[in-house]
Amino acid sequence: MSDYLDRLNPEQRDAVQSLDGPLLVLAGAGTGKTRVLTTRFAHILLSGRASPHQVLAVTFTNKAAREMRERVGAILGHPAEGLWLGTFHALCARMLRRHASELGLTSSFTILDTDDQLRLLKQVMEAHRIDAKRWPAPGLMGAIQRWKDRGLTPDRITPAEDTEFGGGAARAIYADYQARLITLNACDFGDLLLHVTELLRTRPEILDGYHRLFRYILVDEYQDTNVVQYLWLRLLAQRADAPANICCVGDDDQSIYSWRGAEVENILRFEADFPGAKVVRLERNYRSTAPILAAAAGLIAHNDARLGKTLRPGRNDASGEKLTVAALWDSDEEARFVGERIENLRRDDHRLSEIAILVRAGFQTRAFEERLITLNIPYRVIGGLRFYERAEIRDALAYLRCVVQPADDLAFERIVNVPRRGVGDAALASLHAHARARSIPLISAAAEMIDSGGVKGRVRDNLRALITLFAECRDDLDRGVLGHVAVVERLLDESGYTAMWKADKSPDAPGRLDNLSELTRAIAEFETLAGFLEHVSLVMDNDESAGDDKVNLMTLHGAKGLEFDSVFLPGWEEGLFPSQRSLDEGGNKALEEERRLAYVGITRARRRAILSHAANRRIYANWQSSIPSRFLEEIPSEHVEQTGSAAFAREQVRNAPPVFGSPFGLTARRPKTIEAWEQPARPARSSAIAVGARVFHQKFGYGTVTSAEDGRLDVTFEKAGSKRVMDNYVEMV
DNA sequence: CGAACATCCCTTTTT
């Protein structure tokens, strides 16, 4: 009956069978982490220790949750039903809907996307008369999110944790923002965790209910938890009546999300947090060849803040290619090099889908895309704009929200003038004023102003048609006259939204229409519109049909958890990787995180890893020179094969007499800031256009320059009068 | 109100 246990190695089996008390499983890359987690889950159920709904299983991604659900089902022999299995956010949303009224929400609250969050925050900031120029809203949004990541409600922010933002107004804005969310019956992402945690810590009877419910807690990717997630877990796990039955699986060496609030300390501190905790290390790697593992291990050994763990080959083959490190002249050559190697792999019958190019930052993909296009090699970029983030999809969803949630002001604002209905800033402002005065949602305010004559003419007719359409669609749904898919189609057609894109002559309009029909298809898979909207806000999935045979292009962050036969790791240069920006902000801690990122990159490879760096790189408009990443030297050289046109030059540098009096030559002493990442110094341009010159401007016509300074010209135009213009907008005549 | 122009920025982004 327990043949599923036979398929584990001794450490894995230990992790699965240690069922009493807290357990930390330190699972290195490729050591069977998911297998342990799913088998443990199934083992708890099959051994009769708990029934499915008594286990709380938390992941970070929907993909991981889906995978776990499937694999548990496979071991059980039937689909697993009634599980508390999902992402932190999905589980919290579920809990929050149960207790919504405690917080002044209804159980049908909306979960806002980032667009809406920002728009709402801007409104609040405006009310506080904050100069949007001086204090850009995204900055404060970030601060609020960090507060939420750390479990800080507005009243919990101590002066030490406050920010300079807005000249000290940040806390008050945060508080108002939270209040507005409640009025709108809405939550942002951070709220899901924040609200539930707050509830658990202030309402013992609610917490007690969950203590009685959950006998086991399983947590995936524990190294990526932030403070509020940690608090949530600890509240649920620590109980008076019994030891905490929590099992966390993670890898401190793969913690790469500190900038999102993740705290490696959570995993480093586990044994202190949960006394009597048992720690199991999984170190046998079944994924990669010996050289790849040795290279990764050598690299990560340079980090200090580690729990310590060494990857060992699980298979007994010492074979395997060395890593390739290619030194190239410039970034164009690097793209050509990678393209050429991929062509070779393809010629040798390697599947393209088993090849990945992993970059540090999104903008690096472009060069490779261009190269792959010219070589006619199919590729996919993973991670870019996701389906539900596209403008047309967000618009369509806003239409739906207006129907399902008439109080959703943010949704209404988004689409009230899309397509154009003549409702501009002025009209919207008067709607707002009326809504605020009467304390009613915008849609109701609009209805009242139509009746009262507060809006007139074309705007009135358009608004009336729109609001009537919403009401009718709502009615169709309530009375079941039309199925929800038919309602969606009606809504998008009669509002003129579909027509807007049909009339659009831009090249991407057809694609957008395709996306809209794709959306309708997705809606059809759900029972109700509300259910669909919940899915959308929580499951921003990127279901790139992974089946096609295409080269995978993505960031290192996006590659976590994936594996490929061949992995290209370009751009290993100081300033780019490790990223200068990170280093400036986070010092040595940040450097260690960059190194973990490098470790994640190398350990994605099953059979071969091809690293590269360029001596000259095109950044924005101009060329900058760069030096190889320090990480390259941290990889034990016996596992590396050097190649590339610039390899010889690099050897010369290495063997050259010491520079700066250092015994290690150039490599030991690095300038603190790398030229490539300094602000591109804008040379005080001695403009070729001098005072008195006669010039032509596209818009203003002919004129004479009266003063010229740093590229800015004062010009007296013959027709348009005196203007200040940039010199690159005029031509000399 | 909306198009055209000008300016500003440019890491990573599991939900």
Next chain:
DNA sequence: GGGATGTTCG
């Protein structure tokens, strides 16, 4: 170099 976002004029 380029996309997103404001500003300005018709």
